[in-house]
Amino acid sequence: MKEMHARSRTNAAIAYRFEGFLRLGVLLLLALSVCFAPAITWACACGCGVFEVGTASLFPQGAGGQVWMQWEYMNQYINWHATQPASGFYNNDKYIRTNFVEAGFQYMFNRSWGLMVEAPYWVRDYKGAYTGNNDNLQWHDNNSIGDIRMQAMYTGLSEDMSTGLLMGIKVPTGDWSYPYWDRDTQIGSGSTDLLMGAYKLGTFPTKIWSVPLTYRDRPFHWYVQVNYDLPLWAQDSYTPGREVDGAVGAFYDFGDVGILNELAPMFTMLASDRTRDTGNNADPSDSGYTRFIAAPGGEIRVGPVRFYADIEFPVFQNERGYQLTAPWATKVILSYSF
Numbered sequence: 471m472k473e474m475h476a477r478s479r480t481n482a483a484i485a486y487r488f489e490g491f492l493r494l495g496v497l498l499l500l501a502l503s504v505c506f507a508p509a510i511t512w513a514c515a516c517g518c519g520v521f522e523v524g525t526a527s528l529f530p531q532g533a534g535g536q537v538w539m540q541w542e543y544m545n546q547y548i549n550w551h552a553t554q555p556a557s558g559f560y561n562n563d564k565y566i567r568t569n570f571v572e573a574g575f576q577y578m579f580n581r582s583w584g585l586m587v588e589a590p591y592w593v594r595d596y597k598g599a600y601t602g603n604n605d606n607l608q609w610h611d612n613n614s615i616g617d618i619r620m621q622a623m624y625t626g627l628s629e630d631m632s633t634g635l636l637m638g639i640k641v642p643t644g645d646w647s648y649p650y651w652d653r654d655t656q657i658g659s660g661s662t663d664l665l666m667g668a669y670k671l672g673t674f675p676t677k678i679w680s681v682p683l684t685y686r687d688r689p690f691h692w693y694v695q696v697n698y699d700l701p702l703w704a705q706d707s708y709t710p711g712r713e714v715d716g717a718v719g720a721f722y723d724f725g726d727v728g729i730l731n732e733l734a735p736m737f738t739m740l741a742s743d744r745t746r747d748t749g750n751n752a753d754p755s756d757s758g759y760t761r762f763i764a765a766p767g768g769e770i771r772v773g774p775v776r777f778y779a780d781i782e783f784p785v786f787q788n789e790r791g792y793q794l795t796a797p798w799a800t801k802v803i804l805s806y807s808f
Contacts, residue, residue, distance in 0.1 A: 528576065528805065529634065529669060529693070530584055530625060535577040538805035542570040546794035553788050561756075561792040562599045564607065566655065569593040570616075574805075582626030586636070590616030592644070592657045614645035614657045621665055636667035636697075642705065653708040653751050660705040669695040691734075692720045708752050711745035721769070732771035740765055740782065746790055756791030767801075778803040 528538065547565040549558045558564065571591045578584035595611040621638030625631040644658020653660070671693045696716040701709050719738030727733040739762065746758040767780025782799045789795070 528574070528803070529671060530576065530578045530623065530631060532631070533578045533580050534808060535575070536805055536807045537576075538574045538803055540570075540572040540574065540801065540803045542572075542799060542801045544568050544570075544796045544799040546796045548795045548797065549792055550787070550789045550795040551792050553786070556792060561794065563655070563794050564597040564599065565595075566597075566794055567595040572616075576623075578623070578625070581631055582624060584623040584625070586619075586621045586623055586638075588619040590618075590644075592616050594655075594657060596651060596655060608650070610648075610650040612645065612648045612651070612657060614648075616644040617641060617658050617663075618643045619665060621667070632671040634669045636665070636669075638665045639663065640665055640699065646705070646708075652753065653706075654710075654747055654753060654757055659701070659710045660708060661701040661710055662703040664700045664702050665697065666700075667695070667697040669693060689723045689725065690720065691723065692718075694718050704749065707750035709748045711747050711758050713742065713744040716741045719765075730770050730772060732769065732776075734770075735768045736766070736780070738765040738767070738780070739763070753791075756793055758790035759787060759793070761787035765801075774807045776803070776805045776807075778805075 528536065530536070545565070545567045549556050549561045551560070569592070571593070572588055573591075574586070574588045576584060576586040591614070593611070593613045595609070597607060597609050599607050617640045619638065619640045621636045624635045625633065627633040627635070640659075640661075640663040642658055642660050642662055644656070646653065646656040646658040646660035648656055671691065674690050674692065694717070696714065699713040699715075701712065704710075717738050717740050719736060721734045721736035724733040725731075741762050743760045744758050746752075746754040748754060762785050763782050764785050765780045765782040767778065769776060769778040771777075779802045780800065782801065787795070
């Protein structure tokens with residue numbers, strides 16, 4: 471019996487030391503990701519759907535509700551063609567600076583069914599040449615509510631709600647007829663879109679050698695998410711491209727630290743693919759893209775309040791035609807669960 475207790479204490483000590491090494495490794499990985507993220511750029515047409523993925527804290531964990539405010543910022547000023555920068559001579563657009571603010575509401579009626587609504591508001595500043603590549607430069611800004619997204623959520627595929635399916639619509643509430651801008655620069659797309667998505671959450675490891683871990687004791691978490699945006703009905707001879715956005719991420723939850731109930735550094739890889747716009751008022755030759763983005767960040771929680779932030783750097787992008795790009799983007803979310 472004494473030997474069994476001694477062996478148990480030894481295994482527990484080994485598990486504790488191993489967990490310490492894992493924590494140190496996660497912190498080093500996050501530090502390296504920030505220091506060595508490539509200083510290239512990424513682009514955004516009117517959709518910016520990549521902002522809708524990679525935030526695991528908004529996934530429901532039980533019946534009840536959640537509200538949040540989200541802010542993103544992007545400054546597009548580098549002309550990009552295919553996989554490399556290009557001379558600004560080939561693009562009439564000179565810069566596009568946008569602050570994206572979003573109010574979100576999510577409510578799970580039970581452990582299987584819920585509803586999510588997202589209402590964005592955009593503040594956009596634009597500079598461009600209207601009668602030639604570098605002649606007659608003009609500055610215009612426009613502020614407007616964006617296209618509202620409404621989705622039903624189903625989380626009944628697994629008992630722990632770790633798998634979710636989403637389906638809904640994006641309605642054309644955003645301004646898509648500002649007189650000084652082309653359709654691909656407008657705040658709203660003018661289209662009604664079908665939205666489909668899915669996500670999966672997981673934890674690891676389940677045990678360290680012979681020492682079993684409860685769910686609370688499993689600090690490493692991972693998640694996978696994918697969203698698909700399909701325009702169904704367009705207006706005024708402009709149909710935005712179809713877009714797929716995905717995320718693969720992991721985070722380590724240190725648990726209670728001081729007044730914090732959660733301290734979780736995160737790292738996410740984002741991917742987007744958008745087809746070319748179509749229609750007489752579209753510019754198919756200068757629209758559409760493929761990109762991969764690294765997003766180190768983190769989250770803290772005090773009771774029902776969560777704060778999430780990240781900074782997003784591209785690792786690869788392929789722009790169709792000539793489009794403006796940004797060297798980085800950032801996202802901040804403040805949420806409250808009830």
